[in-house]
Each structure stands twice: as C-alpha cells, then as structure tokens.
Amino acid sequence: MSFKTQRILVVDDSQAILMVMQAILAELGVEHVTCCESAQAALSQVEQQPKVFDAIFTDLNMPEMDGMELIRQLGQKGYQGGVIIISEMDRRIIDLASNLARQNHALLLGNIAKPIQLVEVERLLKKLSTLSRPQTEDGQLISEAELLHALSNSEITPFYQPKVNRATQQIESLEVLARIVSEQHGFTVLPARFIDVAEDLDLINLVTFQLFEKATAEYEALKEELPHPCQLAFNLSPIQLEDMNCPAKLSLLLELNHLQPSDIILEITEQKPLSSANQLETLNRLRMKGFEISLDDFGTGFTNINQLKSLPFTEIKIDRSLITHIDSDYFSQVITKSLVDLAIKEGFKVVAEGVERIEELQYLERYKHDLLMQGFLISRPKAKNELIRWIHSWLRMTNFNS
Numbered sequence: 001m002s003f004k005t006q007r008i009l010v011v012d013d014s015q016a017i018l019m020v021m022q023a024i025l026a027e028l029g030v031e032h033v034t035c036c037e038s039a040q041a042a043l044s045q046v047e048q049q050p051k052v053f054d055a056i057f058t059d060l061n062m063p064e065m066d067g068m069e070l071i072r073q074l075g076q077k078g079y080q081g082g083v084i085i086i087s088e089m090d091r092r093i094i095d096l097a098s099n100l101a102r103q104n105h106a107l108l109l110g111n112i113a114k115p116i117q118l119v120e121v122e123r124l125l126k127k128l129s130t131l132s133r134p135q136t137e138d139g140q141l142i143s144e145a146e147l148l149h150a151l152s153n154s155e156i157t158p159f160y161q162p163k164v165n166r167a168t169q170q171i172e173s174l175e176v177l178a179r180i181v182s183e184q185h186g187f188t189v190l191p192a193r194f195i196d197v198a199e200d201l202d203l204i205n206l207v208t209f210q211l212f213e214k215a216t217a218e219y220e221a222l223k224e225e226l227p228h229p230c231q232l233a234f235n236l237s238p239i240q241l242e243d244m245n246c247p248a249k250l251s252l253l254l255e256l257n258h259l260q261p262s263d264i265i266l267e268i269t270e271q272k273p274l275s276s277a278n279q280l281e282t283l284n285r286l287r288m289k290g291f292e293i294s295l296d297d298f299g300t301g302f303t304n305i306n307q308l309k310s311l312p313f314t315e316i317k318i319d320r321s322l323i324t325h326i327d328s329d330y331f332s333q334v335i336t337k338s339l340v341d342l343a344i345k346e347g348f349k350v351v352a353e354g355v356e357r358i359e360e361l362q363y364l365e366r367y368k369h370d371l372l373m374q375g376f377l378i379s380r381p382k383a384k385n386e387l388i389r390w391i392h393s394w395l396r397m398t399n400f401n402s
Contacts, residue, residue, distance in 0.1 A: 003125045007032040011042040011058040011070065012086060017116070021057060021086075024118045028125060039065035046079055055082040055109065055128050060089075068100065075104030082109040082128050086116065094334045095305075102304040107131075109321065110331035123325050130321050130354070131300065142180075142194050144201055150180045150194075151206050157181040157188075158215040159381040160222075162394075163233070163351050166368035169398035171391070173231040173265055174222065175374065176215045177381045178207060199239055208240065209253065216257040218384050225391045233265035233294060241268070241279040247286045261290035265315060268293065270301030274311075287312040294351075298322075298339070305338055313348055320354020320375070327363040340370050 008030055010021045018035045025033050034053070036042040039062055046053065056074070060067035071083055083101065089111050101108035109127055112120040142150075150156060160174040180189035198204040215232055223230060240246055254261060266286060274280065287293055294315035295303060299322040308316065316339060322332040336352075343350045352364055355375030364371060379390055 003028050003030045003129070005032075006030055006054045006125060006128065007034075007052055009034045009036065009042060009045060009053040009056045011036045011039055011056060011062070011067070013037055013059065013062045017059070017086065017114070020116055021121075024116065024121050027118060028122055030125070038062065039067065039070040043070060043073055043077075046074060047077065050077065050079060053079075053081050055084060055125075057084045057086055057112075060085055060087040068097070071097075071101055071106050071108070072104045075101065075106035079106065082107050082131060084109050084124050085111040086114065087111060088113040091334050094331055095338055098331075098335055099304040099306065102302060105302060107300065108331075110329060123329060127321050127324050127329070130324050140193070141197050142189060144197065147194055147197055147201070147203060150182070150189075151203065151210065153182075154210065155180050155182055156207055156210040156214070157383065158211055158218065159383055160215075160387045161374060161381040162379050162390075163372045163374045164378055166365065166371070166373055170228050171226060171230055171394065172372055173233050174387075175233040175235075175267070175381075176211060177235075178211045179381075179383075181383075195237075199237060204237055204240060205243065205246075205249075208234070208236065209249065212250065212253050213257075216253065216259055219257070219259065219263070222384065222387070222391075225388050227395070231263055231265050231292070233267050235267045235269065235296065238268060238274055238279055241274070241282040242276065244278060244282060246282055247289050247291075250286075250291070251289060261286075262292070265292040265294050267296040267315075267317065270295055270297045270299075270303050270319075274303075284312060287314075297353075299335065305335075305342055308342060308348075309346060315349040315351060316343065317351040317353050317374075320356075323352050323354045323360055323364075323375070324356070325360070327357075327359040333363075336367070340367050344370055 008025055010018055012018055022033055022035065034045060036045060058067045058070055067085060074083065083106055098108050110124050112124065157179045159177045159179050161177060162171045163173045163175065165172050178191050180194060198207045212234060219232055251261065283293060292314040293312055294317055295313045296317045297319040298316050299319040318336060318339060322335055326332045326336065340350055349372060350370065351372040351374055353374050355361055355373050355377045361377055364373060382390055
C-alpha cells in the first residue's frame with residue numbers, strides 16, 4: 001500500500017520525536033510531512049489550510065496548549081482528517097479520549113506509544129487509507145443525466161452481503177447494497193460514484209425505493225434457500241430521515257410485497273449527525289412501526305458510546321477503520337470491547353464490518369457469541385443468483401441442511 005499522497009502534520013514539543021517521526025514517515029514513502037513544536041503552531045497551520053492535512057499525529061503532554069485541547073479545537077473548527085495520539089494510554093484514558101473527540105466532532109484513529117515503532121505508524125496510515133480512498137479508485141462521479149437514465153431504465157440493482165453469526169454460523173441478515181447495472185452497456189457502477197450525486201440532486205429517495213422494491217421482491221426466493229430466518233438490511237441517509245413520510249412510504253412498499261417491518265433493518269450512517277427534531281421523530285416512528293434500526297459506520301462520526309443508551313438502535317456496526325488490524329491495534333480493541341460490553345448490557349446487536357484478514361477474524365473469535373461479522377473474508381457483495389450459489393456453499397461448509 002502506498003502512502004505517497006498522504007499529507008501528515010506531526011505535533012510534539014520534543015525535537016527528537018519530530019525527527020524520529022520524519023524519518024519513519026520518509027521510510028514509509030510519505031512525501032508531505034509538516035512538523036510543529038507546539039499545538040498553537042499546528043492549529044495555525046490548520047486554520048490557514050483546513051483541508052490540507054489527512055491526519056495529525058499529536059503528543060498529549062505539551063506546554064501551554066496540550067493535545068486534548070488541540071483535538072477539541074480541531075473538532076470545533078471542522079477539521080475533517082484523522083487524529084492520532086502519540087502517548088501511552090490505559091483503557092480508561094482511551095475510552096474518555098475517544099468520547100471527548102466524538103463530542104467535539106474530531107475523528108480519533110488511535111494511539112501509538114513511545115518509543116515510536118515504524119510498524120505502528122504504518123498500521124495507522126493503513127487505517128487512514130481505509131477512510132480516505134480516492135474517488136478515482138472507483139471512477140469519477142456519474143452525471144445527473146446518467147443517474148436519471150439509470151433510474152428511468154430501472155437499473156438500480158440490489159447486491160447482497162451477509163452478516164454472519166460466528167457462534168451459530170447462521171446468516172442472520174443480508175445488507176442490500178445499491179449498484180447501477182446496465183445490461184445494454186455491460187457495466188456495473190459502484191455506489192461511491194452515484195450516492196452523493198443522488199443526495200445532491202434530491203434523488204436519493206428514488207434510488208432507495210427502487211432498490212427497496214427490487215430487493216423485497218427477491219426476498220422470498222432468498223428465504224427459501226436458508227433453513228433459518230434472515231432479515232434484509234437497507235441503508236438510509238440521515239437526509240432521508242428529514243422526510244416525515246418516510247416510514248409510511250416504506251411500510252406501503254412492504255405491504256405490496258407481503259412483508260413485515262420486522263423483516264427489515266434500516267442502517268443509518270454515522271458519518272453525518274442525527275440532530276434535528278424531524279430526524280429523531282422519523283427514527284422513533286420507524287422503530288415504533290417495527291423496523292429494526294442499525295447505526296452504521298460507528299467510529300467515523302458523531303455518536304459516542306454513552307449516547308447509544310438513549311437512541312433507539314437495535315444494532316451497531318463497527319466501522320472497518322476500527323476492525324482493520326484490530327489484532328494489533330490496542331485502541332480499536334478497547335473501543336470494540338467497550339461496545340460489546342454495552343451491547344450485552346443494553347440488548348442490541350453488534351456487527352464487525354470490513355473483516356478482510358484471517359488475523360482479524362481470529363481476534364474477533366473471542367466475541368463470537370456477542371458479535372456478527374461482515375466483510376470480504378466472509379463474502380463480497382453479490383447479485384441474487386451469485387448469492388444463492390454462495391449460500392449453498394456456506395451451508396455445505398457449515399453443515400447446515402436446507
């Protein structure tokens with residue numbers, strides 16, 4: 001993995017630490033490194049160029065302004081990059097630092113201990129890469145005309161990715177992911193190229209409802225392949241929760257396909273805050289109607305662990321940035337354990353997203369009775385017919401009889 005394009009700011013009052021970090025980052029191929037000996041100087045750099053730095057490595061104990069105040073001010077000023085603490089921290093400090101960062105809208109990625117090791121810096125740069133993959137990786141955003149063409153020709157197509165209970169080996173739910181599939185031109189467009197376009201053009205409801213209609217129509221065939229109950233999970237944007245008629249519209253679509261709200265999980269991304277009265281009322285009404293509600297991408301947004309006690313979520317999905325290299329990432333281990341402990345106490349489900357390495361799976365096995373798992377290591381998103389073949393293979397491998 002190349003870190004050449006990442007832009008890093010390092011903040012520490014020790015010249016020796018700055019020199020070590022410069023040497024490590026240079027060895028890892030990072031070409032854009034800025035160093036500051038004080039938090040004030042770092043804050044000034046960010047104020048001048050708020051979108052320049054992808055991540056900030058900061059010490060905690062510094063004179064005048066310490067690292068915690070720097071993190072708070074970065075969040076208040078709308079800094080969108082990742083923050084990494086250079087300090088040895090025990091579990092309680094990590095928990096508190098993570099919650100404080102969230103409350104101030106800062107994205108805390110983890111911590112590295114002194115003396116600083118190259119492998120630890122590399123691990124956190126990899127985590128940063130999972131949050132900031134360039135748009136060109138999947139191609140440029142499609143145009144308004146291309147999106148309207150896809151909608152009018154019913155090209156929004158459901159792909160499915162399983163969430164698996166490792167303790168029972170059961171497929172408990174299938175996340176429904178949107179693709180644009182053009183049979184005429186023979187290509188598939190991934191959501192990174194059109195979801196933001198749909199939101200900007202106020203077409204996201206049309207995308208969601210077309211996806212919802214197709215997936216619920218296929219649901220009966222998918223259920224026949226499984227020897228146990230399985231739900232469908234759909235993504236909703238916080239923007240869509242502003243529509244007070246959203247619960248009624250989704251309920252009508254279910255009635256037309258002879259389904260119940262309890263068959264459906266609605267995943268709400270954490271990357272944008274849930275704050276308006278309309279959003280919270282819609283969220284509550286969906287829950288009252290019997291839909292299960294999942295908080296998606298936990299770890300990338302605004303909700304802290306304590307807030308989960310008061311919001312009506314039935315499932316929390318830990319973002320892949322916390323699951324990536326969790327086998328060697330103490331920060332991620334602490335956050336995951338805290339979340340699992342809360343889930344056991346409060347009675348909601350937890351899903352580990354983005355499981356891609358066998359080492360991650362092996363580490364998560366300790367939570368297999370309290371954690372669902374999802375990721376490429378288990379199954380990539382698949383269209384219906386391909387998914388059915390995968391289900392048959394999974395059932396044979398786990399000795400289920402359909």
